Amino acid sequence: MSNIVIVFDFDKTIIDCDSDNWLIDELGFTYLFNQLLPTMPWNSVMDRMMMEFHSHGITIEDIEKVLHRIPIHHRIIPAIKSAYALGCDLRIVSDANMFYIETILKYLGIKEYFSEINSNPGYVNQQGRVRISPYHDFNRNSHGCTNPCPPNMCKGLIIDRIQDTVSELDNKKFIYLGDGAGDYCPSLRLRERDFVMPRKNYPVWDLICKDPSLVKAEIHGWCDGEELEQVLMKLINKIMMDEHAQYIASDCNLQTLPIPVLESLPNPCRILLA
Numbered sequence: 197m198s199n200i201v202i203v204f205d206f207d208k209t210i211i212d213c214d215s216d217n218w219l220i221d222e223l224g225f226t227y228l229f230n231q232l233l234p235t236m237p238w239n240s241v242m243d244r245m246m247m248e249f250h251s252h253g254i255t256i257e258d259i260e261k262v263l264h265r266i267p268i269h270h271r272i273i274p275a276i277k278s279a280y281a282l283g284c285d286l287r288i289v290s291d292a293n294m295f296y297i298e299t300i301l302k303y304l305g306i307k308e309y310f311s312e313i314n315s316n317p318g319y320v321n322q323q324g325r326v327r328i329s330p331y332h333d334f335n336r337n338s339h340g341c342t343n344p345c346p347p348n349m350c351k352g353l354i355i356d357r358i359q360d361t362v363s364e365l366d367n368k369k370f371i372y373l374g375d376g377a378g379d380y381c382p383s384l385r386l387r388e389r390d391f392v393m394p395r396k397n398y399p400v401w402d403l404i405c406k407d408p409s410l411v412k413a414e415i416h417g418w419c420d421g422e423e424l425e426q427v428l429m430k431l432i433n434k435i436m437m438d439e440h441a442q443y444i445a446s447d448c449n450l451q452t453l454p455i456p457v458l459e460s461l462p463n464p465c466r467i468l469l470a
């Protein structure tokens with residue numbers, strides 16, 4: 197194991213679209229969805245949409261087939277596999293839902309690479325209907341965060357919990373990747389030794405650019421799956437090289453050192469904000 201924890205958002209980060217919008221558009225329910233959206237929280241609309249799908253005779257198999265066709269950049273899976281092979285601890289924090297994420301990751305054959313998936317509960321009930329519920333039950337009490345987090349999920353609180361569960365003694369370094377406004381809160385929770393990879397010209401990027409000094413972690417942007425892979429590999433390599441140098445400095449046996457790899461990667465066209 198390396199000392200690197202990589203936390204991925206799911207929609208528009210691992211996959212290249214929003215999974216809710218993809219499903220609704222592909223099944224032809226865009227009009228109804230747009231009518232319902234102003235009347236209740238997004239998460240509640242999606243549970244209602246699942247009821248609509250069910251009452252229109254759309255089966256779980258139909259939904260799964262649409263999810264299996266979801267767009268993903270061809271470099272994302274190799275990036276995930278490489279990070280895993282280098283000993284990184286991979287996790288997902290997503291405002292989609294467990295049903296979509298597990299369906300998609302299983303189909304792509306990459307579910308086992310992740311040690312933890314944090315998302316809104318989603319399951320198939322006895323009637324064969326998908327039920328989606330909020331991660332935080334906002335009807336009982338608010339998560340209380342003032343950042344632009346949706347009522348059903350504050351990803352910052354989830355990052356706090358992950359940071360608390362990994363040992364401080366191991367000096368773990370986090371790399372957080374995301375695109376949305378909900379990815380801003382966790383970006384603010386990262387420390388100086390961590391890294392944030394916001395998707396360029398997406399909401400989290402715009403929020404960070406307003407005042408980059410609020411983010412303690414090093415900021416490295418990416419625009420597509422190819423650049424995500426290049427930047428991620430570069431960062432993993434850099435962190436491992438630093439550890440390697442410290443290891444030598446602490447006068448250990450050179451023979452037993454893990455050799456950092458991927459030194460021959462092309463330079464990513466990264467943006468490092470001052």
Ligand SMILES: [Mg+2]
Nearest residue numbers: 205207208376
């Ligand atoms: Mg996203």
Ligand SMILES: [Zn+2]
Nearest residue numbers: 341345350381
């Ligand atoms: Zn928050």
